[in-house]
Amino acid sequence: MASSSLHRHVADTLGRRVAGGELPAGSVVNLAGLEREFGVSRTVAREAMRLLESLGMVEARRRVGLIVADAARWNVLSPQVIEWRLAGPGRDAQLRSLLDLRVAVEPTAARSAAVHATDEDRARLKVLARRLRDLGEQGLGQTDEYLQTDVDFHQTLLRASGNEMLAALDRVVEAVMVGRTRLGLSPKIPVAEVLDHHETTARAIGERLPEAAEVYSRMLVARVRAEFVLP
Numbered sequence: 001m002a003s004s005s006l007h008r009h010v011a012d013t014l015g016r017r018v019a020g021g022e023l024p025a026g027s028v029v030n031l032a033g034l035e036r037e038f039g040v041s042r043t044v045a046r047e048a049m050r051l052l053e054s055l056g057m058v059e060a061r062r063r064v065g066l067i068v069a070d071a072a073r074w075n076v077l078s079p080q081v082i083e084w085r086l087a088g089p090g091r092d093a094q095l096r097s098l099l100d101l102r103v104a105v106e107p108t109a110a111r112s113a114a115v116h117a118t119d120e121d122r123a124r125l126k127v128l129a130r131r132l133r134d135l136g137e138q139g140l141g142q143t144d145e146y147l148q149t150d151v152d153f154h155q156t157l158l159r160a161s162g163n164e165m166l167a168a169l170d171r172v173v174e175a176v177m178v179g180r181t182r183l184g185l186s187p188k189i190p191v192a193e194v195l196d197h198h199e200t201t202a203r204a205i206g207e208r209l210p211e212a213a214e215v216y217s218r219m220l221v222a223r224v225r226a227e228f229v230l231p
Contacts, residue, residue, distance in 0.1 A: 010048035020088030079175035086179040109161040110217030114210040116162030125202035136190035
């Protein structure tokens with residue numbers, strides 16, 4: 001296995017342990033211990049820890065070395081951190097946070113997209129919404145094609161907003177949608193209202209109706225949020 005693959009494997013294993021609470025905040029991570037456990041060189045161990053450090057999950061402490069950081073310091077918008085958290089016992093809390101984020105930002109993005117989207121974006125949203133309808137009515141809501149089409153729809157909406165801050169959340173939305181599907185939490189037959197709201201949102205953006213786009217988008221993400229029984 002190449003060095004780059006090795007350090008990603010080590011980082012992935014440790015990231016899951018940290019996100020899952022197996023390595024709680026304050027735990028010391030010893031490079032020599034990583035070398036022994038994973039059978040890797042000191043260079044590979046360091047690279048793995050640099051990756052976790054860049055995500056805010058570990059930090060260097062003078063006279064102590066590397067320790068696991070408090071969760072408040074993690075880069076919680078990193079798709080990698082999202083994946084690790086979704087794989088752990090805190091899955092429900094992570095889903096709740098991510099769905100709440102979508103409810104907060106996507107309606108605003110839809111309103112802005114109704115004003116700033118290009119003609120190409122407007123047409124694409126309609127095509128994607130129609131394809132979601134076709135796949136959903138065929139009972140293909142858990143397929144890779146449905147997932148990718150859904151991801152494309154919401155990423156296009158965010159990017160079409162003309163706001164770079166909203167557009168920067170496109171990978172976050174992808175991470176939660178992919179994670180939800182991998183966890184088996186997406187319905188085989190999508191809720192009819194969800195399909196309706198995709199189309200009405202796309203139509204409002206296409207017709208340059210910002211207020212309607214915001215309302216329909218809010219109905220869409222709120223309905224998705226309601227699909228999950230979360231605390």
